[in-house]
Amino acid sequence: MTTPNELRLLPWSGPGDKPCYLSTDDPDGYMSRLADSIEAIQLGTASELLDEASEALDNQGTSLDDMRCLARELTAALRDVYRVATSRGHLRATSDPREPTC
Numbered sequence: 001m002t003t004p005n006e007l008r009l010l011p012w013s014g015p016g017d018k019p020c021y022l023s024t025d026d027p028d029g030y031m032s033r034l035a036d037s038i039e040a041i042q043l044g045t046a047s048e049l050l051d052e053a054s055e056a057l058d059n060q061g062t063s064l065d066d067m068r069c070l071a072r073e074l075t076a077a078l079r080d081v082y083r084v085a086t087s088r089g090h091l092r093a094t095s096d097p098r099e100p101t102c
Contacts, residue, residue: 006023007021007022007023008021008022008023008024008032008035008087008090009021009083009086009087009090010022010031010035010087011035011038011039011042011080011083011084011087012038022035039084039087042077042080042081042084043081043084045077045080046077046078046080046081049070049073049074049077052070053070053074056070
């Protein structure tokens with residue numbers, strides 16, 4: 001079992017939009033792999049939305065409704081990417097091999 005400061009922030013929220021955490025010593029376990037897979041999907045979605053945003057901004061004919069919809073989707077994707085970055089940064093900080101373990 002991991003210590004409390006080594007919990008992994010999962011890429012989804014629980015009831016009330018509360019964060020979900022995983023406590024495991026097995027990075028290859030089912031829940032770890034599921035979280036990795038969902039993170040990859042979220043990052044891929046964000047990348048696709050960036051391409052769509054670039055096209056929409058270059059297109060003078062993009063409607064205001066389309067831009068609002070795109071802004072909502074980009075906001076959700078940014079929230080997901082921020083959660084992934086937070087989780088990965090926390091995992092890296094707790095398992096940095098450069099830090100001495102005395």
